[in-house]
Amino acid sequence: MPPTDRPVPAGFRYLEWDSAHFGLPIARLLDPRLSQDGVRHALARAEQARLQLVYWPADPSLPVTDEWFAPWTGFLADRKMVYRRSLHGLSRPTTAPGPHDVTIDAFPPGPATPELVALAIAAGEYSRFRRDGRLGTARFQALYEIWIERSTRQELADLVLVASDRSGRTVGLATVALRDSVGDIGLLAVDASCRGRGVGTGLVTRALAWMQEAGASESTVVTQQDNLAACRLYGQLGYLPSEVSALYHLWSPTPNLP
Numbered sequence: 001m002p003p004t005d006r007p008v009p010a011g012f013r014y015l016e017w018d019s020a021h022f023g024l025p026i027a028r029l030l031d032p033r034l035s036q037d038g039v040r041h042a043l044a045r046a047e048q049a050r051l052q053l054v055y056w057p058a059d060p061s062l063p064v065t066d067e068w069f070a071p072w073t074g075f076l077a078d079r080k081m082v083y084r085r086s087l088h089g090l091s092r093p094t095t096a097p098g099p100h101d102v103t104i105d106a107f108p109p110g111p112a113t114p115e116l117v118a119l120a121i122a123a124g125e126y127s128r129f130r131r132d133g134r135l136g137t138a139r140f141q142a143l144y145e146i147w148i149e150r151s152t153r154q155e156l157a158d159l160v161l162v163a164s165d166r167s168g169r170t171v172g173l174a175t176v177a178l179r180d181s182v183g184d185i186g187l188l189a190v191d192a193s194c195r196g197r198g199v200g201t202g203l204v205t206r207a208l209a210w211m212q213e214a215g216a217s218e219s220t221v222v223t224q225q226d227n228l229a230a231c232r233l234y235g236q237l238g239y240l241p242s243e244v245s246a247l248y249h250l251w252s253p254t255p256n257l258p
């Protein structure tokens, strides 16, 4: 995120992109190990600075309760889980991954199709931006639409894999970005009518093979601890949980009227 001139209290970083997208001043509270008093003082400063929403990635071992945030309203929007997998010794798939009636191909760089946009929005099913109803469904969906558009245009991803059924219908999506020898899976989704048939496994298996060929030594993916299907899928494919954080959304008691 680029630096900004907007004054924010010490201990916060103003989030320019999020603020513009959601149309309200948003900042991140930086210290994950604050005490209850530390949080209360920080939020008092945030209110003075007329911030409306604060993201707080907190150490999950802290005994946080709603009282920590009063008079702000806080809730645990995301139990974020980072999974990692070494690519050393990864064996190449000997057959085409995924069910036999589904093909998996790289999507050509360019604009996304409406089917891909719908799948990208489905990928955000457990996202904190969907869970936080105050941010609005339209803005949540627009976030994922921007994400897939910028991925197929190769700004946010180096590879977009698309799974198609025999009729040519798009039934799955995975995006991969390669940075410093790490292949990161960004979006992953399978159409609800095709889940539980190995399409997600096929997409991630193909993504892993591509990362290895591209010279990556490790793969990462971020998901939510509550997303059991995704956590089990990554676990079955050799990913191990490496970091957990508790991400709170804290809303100001003072509406920032225009």
Ligand SMILES: CC(C)(COP(=O)(O)OP(=O)(O)OC[C@H]1O[C@@H](n2cnc3c(N)ncnc32)[C@H](O)[C@@H]1OP(=O)(O)O)[C@@H](O)C(=O)NCCC(=O)NCCS
Binding pocket: 122, 123, 124, 125, 126, 187, 188, 189, 190, 191, 194, 195, 196, 197, 198, 199, 200, 201, 202, 222, 223, 224, 227, 228, 229, 230, 232, 233, 234, 236
């Ligand atoms: C997560 C998702 C991509 C899985 O795709 P899928 O094609 O259904 O997955 P697969 O059929 O390859 O299943 C692979 C493994 O995942 C796990 N899994 C899949 N669906 C599951 C479910 N509903 N409950 C529990 N585990 C599940 C199982 O361990 C399964 O292995 P098994 O069939 O041997 O039990 C799909 O459920 C989805 O699109 N969910 C909504 C979007 C999302 O959450 N994306 C992930 C963002 S990080």
